Amino acid sequence: MTTPVRVAVTGAAGQIAYSLLFRLAAGDVFGPETPIELSLIEIEPAMAALEGVAMELDDCAFPLLRRMELTTDLARGFDGVNWALLIGSVPRKAGMERRDLLGVNGAIFRPQGRALAEHAASDVRVLVVGNPCNTNALIARENAREIPAERWFSMTRLDQNRARTQLAQRAGVALDEVRTVAIWGNHSATQVPDYWHARIGGKPATEVIDDAAWFDEHFIPTVQQRGAAIIKARGASSAASAANAVIDSVRSVIHPSAADDWEALGVVSAGEYGIPEGLFFGFPVRSDGERVHVVEGLDVPEPLAARIAVTRDELIAERAEIGDLLPSH
Ligand SMILES: NC(=O)C1=CN([C@@H]2O[C@H](COP(=O)(O)OP(=O)(O)OC[C@H]3O[C@@H](n4cnc5c(N)ncnc54)[C@H](O)[C@@H]3O)[C@@H](O)[C@H]2O)C=CC1
Numbered sequence: 001m002t003t004p005v006r007v008a009v010t011g012a013a014g015q016i017a018y019s020l021l022f023r024l025a026a027g028d029v030f031g032p033e034t035p036i037e038l039s040l041i042e043i044e045p046a047m048a049a050l051e052g053v054a055m056e057l058d059d060c061a062f063p064l065l066r067r068m069e070l071t072t073d074l075a076r077g078f079d080g081v082n083w084a085l086l087i088g089s090v091p092r093k094a095g096m097e098r099r100d101l102l103g104v105n106g107a108i109f110r111p112q113g114r115a116l117a118e119h120a121a122s123d124v125r126v127l128v129v130g131n132p133c134n135t136n137a138l139i140a141r142e143n144a145r146e147i148p149a150e151r152w153f154s155m156t157r158l159d160q161n162r163a164r165t166q167l168a169q170r171a172g173v174a175l176d177e178v179r180t181v182a183i184w185g186n187h188s189a190t191q192v193p194d195y196w197h198a199r200i201g202g203k204p205a206t207e208v209i210d211d212a213a214w215f216d217e218h219f220i221p222t223v224q225q226r227g228a229a230i231i232k233a234r235g236a237s238s239a240a241s242a243a244n245a246v247i248d249s250v251r252s253v254i255h256p257s258a259a260d261d262w263e264a265l266g267v268v269s270a271g272e273y274g275i276p277e278g279l280f281f282g283f284p285v286r287s288d289g290e291r292v293h294v295v296e297g298l299d300v301p302e303p304l305a306a307r308i309a310v311t312r313d314e315l316i317a318e319r320a321e322i323g324d325l326l327p328s329h
């Protein structure tokens with residue numbers, strides 16, 4: 001029998017988790033042969049709601065779901081986990097930028113980093129979703145340096161999915177015609193949805209969509225501002241699409257990438273494309289099914305370089321704000 005995968009989900013009674021957990025337990029991420037043990041982590045006021053979610057999971061009678069642990073205790077919650085999906089945190093409201101959440105959310109990720117280093121399985125991989133996700137990931141990782149850099153990710157996949165859909169709709173083609181869409185930098189309004197390298201039906205997107213102004217004036221701002229547009233329309237931040245992006249992110253790490261495509265993930269910079277080492281930066285990445293690598297050697301035209309510099313500087317500024325959450329303090 002296949003060994004069960006043990007997955008911790010923080011914020012397990014929240015909106016994103018409510019769209020995620022049922023798909024995880026159904027096998028959408030690790031496949032129909034892999035049993036799953038869920039470690040559902042919440043804060044005390046949400047434990048009653050979490051009991052309700054767990055009852056619903058029970059009531060689905062998922063054959064793959066072997067065990068559930070419901071806890072507020074990080075040592076218990078992260079014990080032996082192979083994956084940690086760090087979602088639990090406060091979402092922004094209309095009028096806020098994600099970075100405005102650093103004060104309230106940043107402190108969550110320091111003890112979580114420590115507990116992961118002390119209790120998780122030796123092969124643990126961590127995906128940070130709670131915003132601002134790149135810098136929250138930095139806080140967790142800096143407090144858990146025992147976990148190798150290549151096992152940490154922050155989520156930019158929702159931006160990539162948004163970008164692919166915008167391109168497919170504008171070109172009037174099926175989604176799987178759209179390939180090699182990169183998201184550079186921060187999961188914020190400075191992110192760079194990259195149309196320069198995107199391909200549609202095997203050709204450069206800029207050849208297929210013969211409307212140069214559309215890319216800068218519509219495509220980039222639409223993707224950068226999509227989260228805010230959803231908050232305005234729904235009165236709450238994106239949840240089902242975020243959960244879907246969590247599933248896509250994990251799958252893109254554990255499965256080899258398609259030969260003619262790449263994925264979007266925030267990873268720890270090793271200095272690629274001149275990004276300072278240690279920052280969590282959205283890059284185009286490829287996986288061999290075990291390990292994720294940044295796609296290197298892409299030409300970076302000047303307008304793209306200028307935009308990458310803006311999002312890089314924002315991440316440097318965010319890092320400067322969280323000094324007291326780093327381990328030397
Ligand atoms: N990276 C991305 O692409 C996206 C990130 N997000 C972010 O994901 C986060 C969660 O969003 P939602 O699920 O909609 O929020 P939500 O408010 O519905 O749920 C958050 C849950 O986290 C729990 N929580 C708070 N502090 C916690 C802690 N210290 N430990 C464990 N659980 C804790 C809360 O009790 C709540 O149940 C937000 O920060 C949001 O901005 C949302 C969409 C996309």
Ligand SMILES: O=C([O-])CC(=O)C(=O)O
Binds near residue numbers: 092158226227228230
């Ligand atoms: O915009 C937000 O606050 C939630 C989020 O990260 C997204 O939808 O991309």
